[in-house]
Amino acid sequence: MASLPPDGLHLRTLRPRDLAPAPDRAPEGPALNAAQAAAAAHGDGPLLIVAGAGSGKTRTLVHRVAALVDRGVAPERILLLTFTRRAAQEMLDRAERLAGAARRVHGGTFHGIAHRILRRFGPAAGLPRDFSIMDASDAADLMGIARTALGYGEPTRRRGADEEPTGPARRFPRAETCLTLYSRQVNTDRPVYDLLEEGWPHFAEWAGDLEQLFVDYVRRKTDANLLDYDDLLLSLALLLEQGGDVGDRIRAEYDHVLVDEYQDTNPLQARILRALCPHGRLTVVGDDAQSIYAFRGATIHNIMQFPAQFADTTIITLEQNYRSSAPILHTSNTLISRATIRYTKQLWTDRTDGELPWLVTVRDEREQTRFIVDRLLELHETEGVPLREIAVLVRAGYLSADLEVELANRRIPYEKWGGLKFLEAAHIKDVLAFLRLLENPQDEVSWFRLLRLLPGVGDRTARTAIETLAAHAWQPLALTGLRVSTRAAAGLTALGALLEGLRTAPRAAVPSEEIQLVRRFYDRVLMETYDDPQPRLADLDQLTVIASGYATRTELLAALALEPPAATQDLAVGADDEDTDALIISTVHSAKGREWDAVFVPWTVDGVYPMARSANQDEAVEEERRLLYVAMTRARHHLCLVHPLQSFPTRMSADYSYGQLSRFLDDGVRRTMQRVTLGPDGSLSAAPLAPLPPRPPVDLRALLRGRVGLPAPDDPR
């Protein structure tokens, strides 16, 4: 195959700020410590590097790549894998920076690499050549279609009339939940019933029905030539495991495989590595204390069992922290030492400098926002910390909403990582659905999406139309003869004509031109649907610009599914302002592996750390603790946890004791910090280490009913 879909990572242009070494980070070049050097120089056997936060793990990995190249391994025969795109970017950037020779190292996310391999080797193993990739919401749509088709769409009761009439209706799980379960099953290879018992006991009785549903979902995927994210991994595993020469040919591509953030991989990914590296030339790096992806099947067992799975594994532990000041490290160590799981290492530093981390008590969300903005401007303006060296890390994307409004009002530039993706916007998905249909006429998900745009067409008519299309070899013109309401008929005819016109258009239309043609139809839909269509139209302009960077539709669609651009907002400014200094707002998950001079962690309250939904499962609570640990260990010099006493955003679910400081910040942890309180005029006063008095949980329901008052806003201590 002449042109592989671009990996994105290789083609990404480096921006100047990526190249500038961060202030007082050890330079990439000289002086690895003894453990790091041993890891870099390690020979061919399996290698497990257990590396704590800030211990130079990526740097070690990058040096190992360089060492391999020095030993004569061809760069393109080295494969660097990681789970998240951001980590993959960081890794490849630094490999490039360190050694020109490493420029052609292959690397990316597990999904990205699996995709590349499947396109290249799949057809020889009988996989379809022109599959499309569904993102999570496409997959949920398809699951919804299957769910309705099997009759689970109605607000239904459990079969059998013997249920007590007063009991609540036994709802079948929502499509998204079904997909989560399906995905968990694929990634962990565990029975549905067990997964239900652990995470969704109230759905346990549906286990058999869910399995049926999954069978139908898989059949629909196959029929429509669609692969979801899990299929990318699963197909690769099967390709590698099945006899025959395809697996051998894939294995023959790479001499060494290196995996970063190994604690974030799940059993399916471990299976891929076993099948890919029977020779054992495999290096994995991870930190069990930073495992924060259990919700998608990741497990630290992958690290723990690595030595058992690969004979003669060498284990190297990196425990010296080069990132954080001593007080920040002390607080972080204390926090993680409370974990019920004993982690494998203890981080230390030879630094002695630094201010104690702040624990700031504020009245409410408004005051939290004001404090963060004031303090970060102070750091920026009086201490000269670049905005880009300051991060606000949140547990969930929506928790920064108030802050973002304030930043916008005060004209402080910021960049948000995580949160709503450009591609998840409905109008973008609509336009792409047209392109996907041109690519793959049997794509049931895209048909469903487009049909429902038409006036007078709802679920029912759409489904009828799809049946007709299936019976007519997916010819768009088959939409014309349908017996439906007159209103619907007009739309169906127009849609059929449009798609037929595009399909038979004079050859060589490039994707951006196709989008323009689609927009002649779709812009009108947009203008009729929304009060203010302008921002959405602007998004479509932006999509056209992106599309013009791709020569073929196949490349565009694959790149968008696996390398989605960040938030809409981001794109709008991203194109022309590479040097803009901007504050970073990020989810903790997206901040993994990064570091900043100053880190703010708002919402350090119970209900956020841990999230209310996790609070009754021990393992989930432990993961939440690690999450806070990850957030704290991102900081070099300034760490500031903020604790609003009153925080009752209406969006949060009831029954939780908001305003209570996070249970993870117990007396011992607080003694390693300084308490800072905010005066009425915004002035700060620091008070050392007094433990908080116990505070009874607030009954939110009673509060909302007006039966009790809020706790006094001032903490007496």
Next chain:
DNA sequence: GCTATGCCGTTTTTT
């Protein structure tokens, strides 16, 4: 029967 509309309660984290 099917679609459009208005109201309610709800938001984890990523590929």
Next chain:
DNA sequence: ACGGCATAGC
């Protein structure tokens, strides 16, 4: 500002 759900309307 979004999805699910009930109800009104074709």
